[in-house]
Amino acid sequence: MSHGKIPQSKEQLLKSYTASLKQDVRAMLENFEEIVKLAKGESDTQLSKMTQSEQDTYEMHVRAANIVCAGESLLKLVSDIKQYLILNDFPSVNEAITQNSKLFRTKQAECDQKLMSLRDDMAADLYDLEEEYYTSIYKH
Template identity: 40%
Template sequence: MTENSSVPKRKDDALLNSFKTQLKDDVQSILLNFEELLRMVSVRTKGQITDWTQQEMHALEMQVRAGNLLRAGEALIKLVNDIKEYQIIYDFSAIEEEMKRHSELLSVKQVEYDAKISDIVKDLADELTEFEEEYYGNSSGYY
């Protein structure tokens, strides 16, 4: 029976390791391509090829690097989505506990805010009563 319960745990661990590996690879790809784009911005030195050819090569390389950055970014977004789906599908109890805790916290806040609002209403009513008495106590109604 312990063997049956360890199989899902190993599967979960393998999936989480896969997520970690993919995360490291995508972040490394973004970093590498960004560094290469920054290197291309540095000052050029005269070489054997013409400036026009050099510019075309840099433009093409920048397009490739930008495409790689975009691809790695999209892969990270997909990874985040996969992790969310995994969390939603396989972690109902934690979600339920979190929702219950959050609901209790909001209920406590609601009681606190209701008490504050009732205090404010009472203070406003008292002030309004004082202003009415002062207004009607004055013979002309104006100061």
């Protein structure tokens, strides 16, 4: 299934991620189901109970380790996807830059407006102070 806009390498990468996800989740589920079966203790074998118990315990440890490995693989997959998105999601990066640029221009305009208003207020106050000083009887 070919998507016109998606480059072939990107499509293959997405298929690889999907396959890895399915494989890891399947491995976790299958190993968990087998551990539950072992915990039920329904196996009919010719081994002694002690030997069977040791074998079941060992198999549970191996299956638990398999679940951990599948979980670590999923974490690595998430990390790879995040890294891929960070490095290759140029439209989002450009959009974020544009939004920040607009935000900073707006802030700059607000600051300029406030500075102009402050300048005007200070000029008016200075004019009033100068007039008061020059018309004062305390001027020497």
